Amino acid sequence: MANYIIEGDTGPWELVIGLEVHAQVTSNAKLFSGAATSFGAEPNAQVSLVDAAMPGMLPVVNGECVKQAVRTGLALGAEIHRWSRFDRKNYFYADLPQGYQISQLYHPIVGEGALEVQADEKNPDSAVRSIGIERIHLEQDAGKLIHDQHPTMSYVDLNRSGVALMEIVSKPDMRSPEEAGAYVKKLRSILRYVGSCDGNMEEGSMRADVNVSVRKANAPFGTRCEIKNVNSVRFIQAAIEYEARRQIEVLEGGGAIVQETRLFDPDRGETRSLRSKEDAHDYRYFPDPDLLPIELSDEFLSECRDSLPELPDAKRARYAGLGVSAYNAAVLTAEVETARYFDAALDALARPELANDAANWVVAELFGALNRIGANVEASPVAPAQAASLLRLVADGTLSKTLAKQVAEVMFETGGDPEKIVEERGLRQTSDTGAIEAVIAQVLAANETKVAEYRGGKDKLFGFFVGQTMKAMAGKGNPAVVNELLKKALG
Amino acid sequence: MAGAELTDLTVAGIRDGFRRGDFSAREVAEAFVAAVDGADALNAFLVKTPDHALAAADAADRARSEGAPPPLSGVPIGIKDLFATQGVPTTAGSRILEGFVPPYESSVTARLFAAGAGMLGKLNMDQFAMGSSNETSAYGDVLSPWRRGDGGNAPLTPGGSSGGSAAAVAARLAPGVTGTDTGGSIRQPAAFVGITGLKPTYGRCSRWGIVAFASSLDQAGPMAQDVRDCAILLEAMSGFDPKDSTSLDAPVPAWEASMSGDLRSKRVGIPAEYRMDGMPAEIERLWEQGKAWLRDAGAEIVDVSLPHTKYALPTYYIIAPAEASSNLARYDGVRYGLRVTPGQGGLADMYAETRAAGFGDEVKRRIMIGTYVLSAGFYDAYFRKAQQVRALIARDFEQAWEKCDVLLTPTAPSAAFALGEKSADPIAMYLNDVFTVPSSLAGLPAISVPAGLDGQGLPLGLQVIGRALDEQGVIDAGLAIEERAGFAAKPEKWW
Numbered sequence: 001m002a003n004y005i006i007e008g009d010t011g012p013w014e015l016v017i018g019l020e021v022h023a024q025v026t027s028n029a030k031l032f033s034g035a036a037t038s039f040g041a042e043p044n045a046q047v048s049l050v051d052a053a054m055p056g057m058l059p060v061v062n063g064e065c066v067k068q069a070v071r072t073g074l075a076l077g078a079e080i081h082r083w084s085r086f087d088r089k090n091y092f093y094a095d096l097p098q099g100y101q102i103s104q105l106y107h108p109i110v111g112e113g114a115l116e117v118q119a120d121e122k123n124p125d126s127a128v129r130s131i132g133i134e135r136i137h138l139e140q141d142a143g144k145l146i147h148d149q150h151p152t153m154s155y156v157d158l159n160r161s162g163v164a165l166m167e168i169v170s171k172p173d174m175r176s177p178e179e180a181g182a183y184v185k186k187l188r189s190i191l192r193y194v195g196s197c198d199g200n201m202e203e204g205s206m207r208a209d210v211n212v213s214v215r216k217a218n219a220p221f222g223t224r225c226e227i228k229n230v231n232s233v234r235f236i237q238a239a240i241e242y243e244a245r246r247q248i249e250v251l252e253g254g255g256a257i258v259q260e261t262r263l264f265d266p267d268r269g270e271t272r273s274l275r276s277k278e279d280a281h282d283y284r285y286f287p288d289p290d291l292l293p294i295e296l297s298d299e300f301l302s303e304c305r306d307s308l309p310e311l312p313d314a315k316r317a318r319y320a321g322l323g324v325s326a327y328n329a330a331v332l333t334a335e336v337e338t339a340r341y342f343d344a345a346l347d348a349l350a351r352p353e354l355a356n357d358a359a360n361w362v363v364a365e366l367f368g369a370l371n372r373i374g375a376n377v378e379a380s381p382v383a384p385a386q387a388a389s390l391l392r393l394v395a396d397g398t399l400s401k402t403l404a405k406q407v408a409e410v411m412f413e414t415g416g417d418p419e420k421i422v423e424e425r426g427l428r429q430t431s432d433t434g435a436i437e438a439v440i441a442q443v444l445a446a447n448e449t450k451v452a453e454y455r456g457g458k459d460k461l462f463g464f465f466v467g468q469t470m471k472a473m474a475g476k477g478n479p480a481v482v483n484e485l486l487k488k489a490l491g
Numbered sequence: 492m493a494g495a496e497l498t499d500l501t502v503a504g505i506r507d508g509f510r511r512g513d514f515s516a517r518e519v520a521e522a523f524v525a526a527v528d529g530a531d532a533l534n535a536f537l538v539k540t541p542d543h544a545l546a547a548a549d550a551a552d553r554a555r556s557e558g559a560p561p562p563l564s565g566v567p568i569g570i571k572d573l574f575a576t577q578g579v580p581t582t583a584g585s586r587i588l589e590g591f592v593p594p595y596e597s598s599v600t601a602r603l604f605a606a607g608a609g610m611l612g613k614l615n616m617d618q619f620a621m622g623s624s625n626e627t628s629a630y631g632d633v634l635s636p637w638r639r640g641d642g643g644n645a646p647l648t649p650g651g652s653s654g655g656s657a658a659a660v661a662a663r664l665a666p667g668v669t670g671t672d673t674g675g676s677i678r679q680p681a682a683f684v685g686i687t688g689l690k691p692t693y694g695r696c697s698r699w700g701i702v703a704f705a706s707s708l709d710q711a712g713p714m715a716q717d718v719r720d721c722a723i724l725l726e727a728m729s730g731f732d733p734k735d736s737t738s739l740d741a742p743v744p745a746w747e748a749s750m751s752g753d754l755r756s757k758r759v760g761i762p763a764e765y766r767m768d769g770m771p772a773e774i775e776r777l778w779e780q781g782k783a784w785l786r787d788a789g790a791e792i793v794d795v796s797l798p799h800t801k802y803a804l805p806t807y808y809i810i811a812p813a814e815a816s817s818n819l820a821r822y823d824g825v826r827y828g829l830r831v832t833p834g835q836g837g838l839a840d841m842y843a844e845t846r847a848a849g850f851g852d853e854v855k856r857r858i859m860i861g862t863y864v865l866s867a868g869f870y871d872a873y874f875r876k877a878q879q880v881r882a883l884i885a886r887d888f889e890q891a892w893e894k895c896d897v898l899l900t901p902t903a904p905s906a907a908f909a910l911g912e913k914s915a916d917p918i919a920m921y922l923n924d925v926f927t928v929p930s931s932l933a934g935l936p937a938i939s940v941p942a943g944l945d946g947q948g949l950p951l952g953l954q955v956i957g958r959a960l961d962e963q964g965v966i967d968a969g970l971a972i973e974e975r976a977g978f979a980a981k982p983e984k985w986w
Contacts, residue, residue, distance in 0.1 A: 049594075049595055052826055053821040053826070054575075054593070054595070054826075054827070055575060055581065055583070055588065055591070055593070055702045055703075055821070055827075056574075056575045056593075056597060056698070056699065056700040056701050056702050056703060057699070057700075058698060058699050058734060058735050058736065059736070060733065060734060060735075060736050061736065088817050090816075090817050090820060090865070092820065092823060092839075092842055093838075094823075094825050094838055097821060097825070097826060098820065098821050099817065099819075099820020099821050099823060100817050100820060154838075156825065282866055282867045284816075284817070284862065284865035284866060284867075284870075285865075286813060286817070286865055286870070286874060289705075289706035289707035289737075289814055290703075290706050290736060290737065291736050291737075292736050292737065
């Protein structure tokens with residue numbers, strides 16, 4: 001994907017993409033007030049005096065949000081700034097009660113880092129590229145205007161006003177829509193592992209401003225346009241694709257790109273100009289005199305570091321070390337919930353040599369079943385410990401793979417324990433040679449002609465005898481034993 | 492005791508007399524409520540709250556009968572209208588907040604009320620505390636109770652921005668009041684009306700619930716008849732507040748109990764740069780007199796230099812408007828206060844019309860200055876430079892503290908001027924703050940103590956500036972001046 005190019009009339013064009021991802025910090029309270037932050041509350045139900053910018057109200061930074069930003073920075077291997085400061089970004093809008101947004105322009109809390117992005121996450125051989133992170137800073141979200149409640153007036157909902165956002169700014173290191181998509185997915189995955197953002201793009205917890213420019217090979221960066229507030233990976237990719245083609249068309253038509261802010265219209269799949277650079281606000285940034293600089297102590301930093309979970313790349317490597325296939329490892333680590341389920345199952349199983357069997361079962365059986373019932377892994381009717389029990393029953397020969405599938409089906413329906421299901425329904429596999437030999441004798445006696453044909457050299461009839469024996473045993477015969485005894489009996 | 496005698500009492504006098512049982516808190520409150528009612532001509536009060544004062548008095552009387560009245564029991568006070576007071580209109584002297592009734596109580600007033608004080612009303616002030624004469628109030632000038640001795644009866648300014656606060660104490664409408672000081676707004680009016688005003692170290696008093704003018708400078712403080720009263724009130728007003736990030740997490744000393752005018756072993760610095768060209772001889776003489784008094788109190792007088800003093804005023808008039816331009820952006824007509832909606836207009840028109848109608852000229856001037864100095868292309872030349880100079884000014888003081896413990900200066904370059912005399916010339920008005928602004932920029936505690944009268948019989952004040960957190964040093968030197976100045980003049984009642 002590093003070689004993604006768009007063929008124009010004048011030859012190939014390369015894309016240059018940078019993303020500013022706004023991630024809502026997971027915390028119970030807003031960045032500078034004690035108001036709650038849950039999604040979907042009644043309009044203006046989660047607004048403190050500070051959020052409404054009442055006269056004389058003052059911001060007090062929420063330490064939890066600082067911690068989440070630092071943990072995120074650490075997870076991205078980024079430089080943590082021991083000293084950072086908040087600035088005011090001044091502009092008037094009805095969704096911005098203070099008349100300024102408290103942000104961090106001059107001294108962000110997190111500096112440079114990087115994210116390893118794989119073109120095709122499920123293909124271990126696909127190229128890995130390192131996408132630079134420029135900075136992460138903390139800032140307040142604005143409120144929301146509601147235009148459809150009154151013929152001539154707009155309403156303001158301040159529930160989001162003051163909610164903490166991390167703005168994660170990448171370097172202009174991406175070269176294709178897919179790479180941008182992979183970057184966002186990977187970033188989202190890490191944020192969700194860290195627990196610093198729920199990554200819920202539909203609810204607006206994560207959205208991106210997308211900077212796009214085009215250039216001929218080895219040419220300097222072209223003029224960029226910024227597409228504001230794109231809220232899904234699919235839209236980000238579509239917006240980049242459309243915007244790149246639009247820019248190429250303008251340039252090849254002899255025009256020039258005007259630096260501007262654009263909007264992506266998902267219904268039409270196109271970007272539209274919002275405002276040009278000339279109309280850009282002069283934000284008059286200056287240090288917020290209501291807030292002291294943030295100074296981070298060694299203790300605080302080690303607390304942040306110690307609280308980080310195992311991150312996807314490390315987890316993937318660990319799974320691979322246990323013999324889990326690269327594909328399975330990638331699938332299992334992509335979402336933190338899946339990885340948590342798998343880890344819990346591995347722990348309960350307590351048999352590392354069965355790790356890949358467990359991975360196969362989760363990826364094939366569990367995902368298939370969850371898909372059918374439309375549940376996510378957290379709502380799985382089969383708990384990780386139950387999955388481990390089932391895998392153990394297979395490993396110790398109690399269940400054949402076929403029987404295991406039957407047991408699993410019951411487990412998904414009832415949520416029951418596999419041992420119990422095996423007992424209650426008599427699904428235990430039998431390796432009792434005497435019993436199997438008796439059945440084989442019956443099968444052979446009932447199929448004398450076929451026995452003769454087999455003995456006459458028609459080898460492929462062997463499968464028929466296996467099938468008949470298993471059928472007669474209602475699937476409970478241990479296939480290996482059945483095979484062995486049949487071979488002996490057919491001599 | 493008769494009403495007039497009660498209203499002449501100091502905060503300490505009321506507190507102690509009440510405890511002794513000389514009078515009830517109710518009597519005191521009624522006497523002040525009557526005095527306030529009789530002083531409408533001064534226009535010191537924007538809102539009268541007799542019910543608040545009387546209820547607090549009744550509570551004080553009950554507490555006394557139960558044996559344990561809190562420290563300010565029985566003391567009615569006035570509150571500058573910059574403090575948000577729950578259920579009581581709070582306008583900051585501006586049209587744009589007309590009708591605004593806060594559903595919350597500022598931290599400072601909450602502390603004062605918790606200490607037993609009652610509120611007589613909200614005091615007039617320069618709009619958003621921007622002014623040095625109280626002439627920028629949207630609700631009319633405050634008249635100083637003082638008049639010149641020339642018989643001309645020209646109405647005089649009580650100073651500003653805490654002009655209503657100053658006039659109320661000088662006219663004995665309240666024994667003590669709150670003020671706020673951004674560049675001299677407690678000290679200059681205190682000097683103009685012959686009372687004492689104390690601006691504490693930045694961060695001593697919580698700014699939570701005080702309508703913001705310039706956040707890095709704003710500081711609440713008391714104004715009262717004498718130094719002891721200021722110490723008493725400041726003790727009640729001060730203290731760490733987790734709701735204000737710039738609040739100082741330091742214990743509040745017992746300033747009143749530790750107060751002493753004995754300055755032996757203290758060194759008092761005289762900053763050379765405060766001796767300005769064209770300073771009236773009377774001010775010069777008073778300053779000399781102040782030195783003599785402090786020497787008499789046992790202090791050693793030393794010459795010091797604050798070399799960046801001359802940059803203080805321009806620095807202040809960049810930083811304060813810059814912060815104000817941002818702090819006042821919230822007055823947009825969307826959520827509270829005035830809203831003007833032009834017939835066919837949109838959001839931007841509502842902003843423009845609301846702010847044009849709601850803000851006074853001085854406020855608009857400062858918003859424009861502040862917007863300008865923060866603008867792209869001017870930020871480095873103005874705001875950043877001012878921040879750097881501010882650091883140098885603070886360093887000047889740090890270096891001075893190697894040679895002395897407190898500084899003595901005049902409070903203002905003149906006595907009170909007539910209303911209208913300087914309102915056409917903003918620069919002349921800004922010069923009023925020349926002696927008070929440097930210590931504000933450095934966040935230092937400073938007091939103005941009445942020290943004498945000029946040739947027209949108008950009060951003049953001396954200022955003592957101290958080290959950060961050394962309110963005690965400032966109070967002690969102020970007390971030493973007060974004990975020797977014997978300032979007993981008060982305006983003759985004409986209102």
